[in-house]
Amino acid sequence: xxxxxxxxxxxxxxxxxxxxxxxxxxxxxxxxxxxxxxxxxxxxxxxxxxxxxxxxxxxxxxxxxxxxxxxxxxxxxxxxxxxxxxxxxxxxxxxxxxxxxxxxxxxxxxxxxxxxxxxxxxxxxxxxxxxxxxxxxxxxxxxxxxxxxxxxxxxxxxxxxxxxxxxxxxxxxxxxxxxxxxxxxxxxxxxxxxxxxxxxxxxxxxxxxxxxxxxxxxxxxxxxxxxxxxxxxxxxxxxxxxxxxxxxxxxxxxxxxxxxxxxxxxxxxxxxxxxxxxxxxxxxxxxxxxxxxxxxxxxxxxxxxxxxxxxxxxxxxxxxxxxxxxxxxxxxxxxxxxxxxxxxxxxxxxxxxxxxxxxxxxxxxxxxxxxxxxxxxxxxxxxxxxxxxxxxxxxxxxxxxxxxxxxxxxxxxxxxxxxxxxxxxxxxxxxxxxxxxxxxxxxxxxxxxxxxxxxxxxxxxxxxxxxxxxxxxxxxxxxxxx
Amino acid sequence: xxxxxxxxxxxxxxxxxxxxxxxxxxxxxxxxxxxxxxxxxxxxxxxxxxxxxxxxxxxxxxxxxxxxxxxxxxxxxxxxxxxxxxxxxxxxxxxxxxxxxxxxxxxxxxxxxxxxxxxxxxx
Numbered sequence: 001x002x003x004x005x006x007x008x009x010x011x012x013x014x015x016x017x018x019x020x021x022x023x024x025x026x027x028x029x030x031x032x033x034x035x036x037x038x039x040x041x042x043x044x045x046x047x048x049x050x051x052x053x054x055x056x057x058x059x060x061x062x063x064x065x066x067x068x069x070x071x072x073x074x075x076x077x078x079x080x081x082x083x084x085x086x087x088x089x090x091x092x093x094x095x096x097x098x099x100x101x102x103x104x105x106x107x108x109x110x111x112x113x114x115x116x117x118x119x120x121x122x123x124x125x126x127x128x129x130x131x132x133x134x135x136x137x138x139x140x141x142x143x144x145x146x147x148x149x150x151x152x153x154x155x156x157x158x159x160x161x162x163x164x165x166x167x168x169x170x171x172x173x174x175x176x177x178x179x180x181x182x183x184x185x186x187x188x189x190x191x192x193x194x195x196x197x198x199x200x201x202x203x204x205x206x207x208x209x210x211x212x213x214x215x216x217x218x219x220x221x222x223x224x225x226x227x228x229x230x231x232x233x234x235x236x237x238x239x240x241x242x243x244x245x246x247x248x249x250x251x252x253x254x255x256x257x258x259x260x261x262x263x264x265x266x267x268x269x270x271x272x273x274x275x276x277x278x279x280x281x282x283x284x285x286x287x288x289x290x291x292x293x294x295x296x297x298x299x300x301x302x303x304x305x306x307x308x309x310x311x312x313x314x315x316x317x318x319x320x321x322x323x324x325x326x327x328x329x330x331x332x333x334x335x336x337x338x339x340x341x342x343x344x345x346x347x348x349x350x351x352x353x354x355x356x357x358x359x360x361x362x363x364x365x366x367x368x369x370x371x372x373x374x375x376x377x378x379x380x381x382x383x384x385x386x387x388x389x390x391x392x393x394x395x396x397x398x399x400x401x402x403x404x405x406x407x408x409x410x411x412x413x414x415x416x417x418x419x420x421x422x423x424x425x426x427x428x429x430x431x432x433x434x435x436x437x438x439x440x441x442x443x444x445x446x447x448x449x450x451x452x453x454x455x456x457x458x459x460x461x462x463x464x465x466x467x468x469x470x471x472x473x474x475x476x477x478x479x480x481x482x
Numbered sequence: 483x484x485x486x487x488x489x490x491x492x493x494x495x496x497x498x499x500x501x502x503x504x505x506x507x508x509x510x511x512x513x514x515x516x517x518x519x520x521x522x523x524x525x526x527x528x529x530x531x532x533x534x535x536x537x538x539x540x541x542x543x544x545x546x547x548x549x550x551x552x553x554x555x556x557x558x559x560x561x562x563x564x565x566x567x568x569x570x571x572x573x574x575x576x577x578x579x580x581x582x583x584x585x586x587x588x589x590x591x592x593x594x595x596x597x598x599x600x601x602x603x604x605x
Contacts, residue, residue, distance in 0.1 A: 168542070410540040416511075467539045468514030472564065 003043045003053050004478050013047035041480065060461045062405055063274075068431050070357075072376045072408035072420025073167070073215060075245050075267035076274070077350075082337060083270065083330035092329055097321040101306055108305035111322065112298045114332045115282075121335075121343070122244075122261050123254020124284030128293045130323045134242065135169040137262030137281025138209075140294060141238050142177035143315045144260055144285060145207050147292050148236065151313060157206035157235070163192050165216055165412045170209045170240060179206060186414055190216040190369035194225060201229055207236040212256070213243045213374035215412045217354065217420075227257030236260060244268045245424070246351055246375035249344030259286045269331035280327035294318045349425035350375040353432060357423050360436040364443050368415040375424075381417030388446040392417040394453035395442055401459045402438045484572075485591035487548040488600060492572055493591060500549055500580045504536070507601050509571040512538040518560040518567065521578055525553045529587050534577055536567070545577065549587045555579040 027035050045053070063069075069076040087093065095104050115127040131137040142160070149157045160174040164183050171181040182200050187193040191214065208230050212220045220226065230237050239253040241263035248268060253261045265280040266273035273279050285293065295314050296307035307322070338346060351374055358367060358377040368378040381392035396406035396419070408420040423432055445452045457463060483495045490508035494501045509515065517537040527533050527547040534545040556578045560566055567575035582588075592600060 410513075413541050413543075468516055468565070471514075471516035471537075471539060 002478055003045065003050070006045055006049060006053060007043040009044060011044045011046055011049075013045060013050060067403055067405060068423075068427065068435055069405040070407050070421045070423050070435065071405060072217075072378070072422040073242060073411065074274070074408065075242075075264070075375075075422060075424060076405075077245075077267075077270055077424040078426040079270050079272045079330070080334065080337065083333045086333040087326050087329040092325075102304070105305050107325065108298055108307070109300075110332050111325075111328060112300050112305055114328050114335075115298060117332070117335050118263060118282055118284055121248060121252070122239075122241075122263065122284050123252030124258075124261055125254075125287040126290035126293060126297075127282050127284040128297060129280070129282045129328055130294045130317075130319045131262065131281040131283055132319050132324055133266075133279035134240075134262065134264045134281045135173060136318070137264075137283050138169055138173035138238075138240065139176055140281075140283045140315070140318050141260040141262050142173050142179065143318075144283070144289055144292050145236050145238065146177050146179070147313070147315050148289055149206055151292075154234070156204055159205050160238075161197070161200060161205060161208040161235075163210065163214065165190070165214055165414050166209065166211065167215060167240065167242060170211075174209065184208075186216075190214070190218045191220050191222065192226060194222060194229070197226065197229060201233050201235065203233060205230075205233060205235045207238050207259075209238040209240060210258075211240040211242050212253070213246050213376075215243075215420075216369060216378045216415065217243075217246075217373040217376040217422075218369060218371075219247075219374055223256045231257065241268065243375060246347055248347040249340060250347055254284075254286065259289065260284070265327050265331040270334045271327045271330040278324045278327055280324045280331070282323075296322065346425045347375070350423075353423040353425060353427055354421070356429070357421060357432050357436060360432075361421070361439060364440060365419070368418065376420060376422035378412065378415050379419040379421065380415055381419050384443075384446060385417060388450050390446045390450045390453045392419050394450075394456065395419070395439075395446070397464055398442045398445070398453045398456040399438065400457040402442075404435060404438060483588075485548075485588055485593060486597035486600075487546065487591055489546045489548075491545060491548040493548045493588065494576075495582075495585075495588065498582055498585075499554070500551065500582050501576050502548055502578055502580060503576040504545060504567065504571055505597070506571045509567050509575070512536060512543060513540045514538055515564045515567045518564045518577070520556045520558070520560060521553050523553050523556055526583075527551060527553065527580065529584075536564075547580070548591060549580060549582055550584050551580040551582040553578050554581050 064076050064078060091106060095107060111129055115129060118127045119125065131140045149155060158180055159182050160179040161182050161184050162170045162174065164185050174181050184197050184200060185193050210220060212223060214220055227237055236259040237257055239258040239261040241261055244263060245268045261284040262281050265271055265282065291311055291313045292315055293311065295309045295311055295317055299306050299308045354373055354375050354377055358373050361379060365379045365381060365383060368380045384390050392409045396409050399406045410418055411420060412418060485493045486505060490505045492503055492505050515536055515538045519535040521533045527550060529547055529550045531547045532544040533547045536543050536545055557576050569575065
């Protein structure tokens with residue numbers, strides 16, 4: 001039931017002052033086409049009704065605080081409450097973006113230090129905290145690449161290479177920045193096929209976008225060869241930081257030869273995400289690109305922090321004010337809490353947890369690629385279709401009945417009936433075992449009575465949604481007549 | 483005559499005109515199709531060019547021209563009823579008609595039997 005359906009004519013939660021108390025009519029001060037002829041169709045409820053309505057909705061939600069959330073590629077780790085406490089300190093939460101710099105030195109210091117921490121963690125020379133999310137970071141990275149070649153007089157470089165396993169946002173960001181995308185296929189081991197890469201690399205390529213470990217959870221172990229091939233042709237190498245959680249403190253994109261890096265603070269650095277943010281996608285660059293970064297950049301002259309807007313070759317402003325500052329605070333608190341050793345240990349546990357689950361689940365369904373994985377792995381569900389007539393989608397829906405958020409499904413596109421599992425480091429062995437046991441139970445159900453899976457979910461607030469009709473004929477607006 | 487491309491498009495030839503679409507195997511893998519971005523009539527295509535994009539509940543997929551030529555007609559019904567491809571991919575769910583510029587390209591495409599084998603190997 002929507003809040004509109006609960007409306008009763010004349011009921012109200014609070015009282016507005018009567019119009020005449022203003023001393024003028026709306027039509028006295030507004031142009032005619034801006035004055036309403038009739039009242040807006042707002043729901044009419046008491047305050048308590050409104051409270052119950054939204055509390056009820058929130059109770060129907062599923063979150064990492066409520067249960068296991070192995071959504072591959074999304075790094076749904078626990079968001080420590082300490083981060084929230086730091087971010088809500090008055091000195092941070094009650095400041096205004098237009099305050100004079102010398103009254104917000106602490107806030108600027110956090111941003112400055114965070115830039116430096118991210119440089120150290122990734123091996124880059126300079127960072128901007130401006131981008132508001134991962135895909136925004138990708139776009140900024142691509143705009144930096146474009147500007148770099150414009151300044152170099154190499155505007156002929158109009159193409160960007162993206163692996164066939166990449167996140168869809170990679171090619172989309174490259175196209176948004178005005179590049180043409182060329183896809184490079186993966187080899188049988190789930191890594192970039194070097195021979196194919198060699199064939200498409202030439203002087204018209206601006207760069208290669210890579211995720212490492214890649215989207216099937218494998219480390220691109222020929223990254224040194226790839227960076228040499230790219231740089232030999234004068235192209236730049238872009239690092240999508242989606243999967244940094246697997247290597248943090250152990251390997252640095254900067255050392256691998258990457259020129260531009262974006263990170264997702266909301267994934268790797270434990271700030272809340274999902275359902276549209278707020279995220280944060282800082283971008284780091286090697287020194288050859290540092291003068292092109294978006295403004296403002298936070299500087300420190302030894303005694304005072306300031307915002308520098310004077311970068312003559314900057315790609316410009318990419319976000320209002322200074323980026324998602326609340327997210328910086330939480331990521332900063334996370335980095336300080338864990339310290340260098342803690343971050344390293346987080347990566348180790350993420351990889352260990354993934355491999356533990358991989359070992360248990362691969363006895364039930366084959367993995368898409370053999371061998372050890374990094375922080376996530378991909379199962380190939382095509383066996384379920386041929387043996388039991390159930391699809392990956394059915395397994396995912398059945399997991400909901402057991403109170404578990406399903407893994408990512410049908411991504412990456414190169415794996416048939418893909419199921420992508422990322423447990424993260426914050427789960428216990430008991431939680432992993434419970435997931436594996438549940439998975440096993442669902443597969444025996446598939447064997448005995450596949451209809452149980454096809455009819456799932458049964459125990460959720462709503463049953464299986466008709467996604468096709470929702471996409472073909474979306475209803476995005478409530479109206480009185482529906 | 484009907485032929486298939488390794489990238490899962492089909493071509494049906496009548497005189498100089500080729501009707502193209504995606505195979506039944508391809509629609510089954512894409513799942514419920516929700517949007518078809520049709521090519522423009524009059525557009526010249528080279529074999530292997532992306533000439534159409536299909537969005538399903540799972541993914542957006544590029545569709546490649548199985549032969550070279552000029553687009554002379556598109557299946558406008560797909561604008562309002564993209565599910566036609568799920569219902570009848572190799573019939574009323576056709577995508578475009580192409581006036582072929584190089585009929586010899588047909589020789590490099592597969593017949594049904596070879597295509598079936600190709601799908602099994604890809605499986």
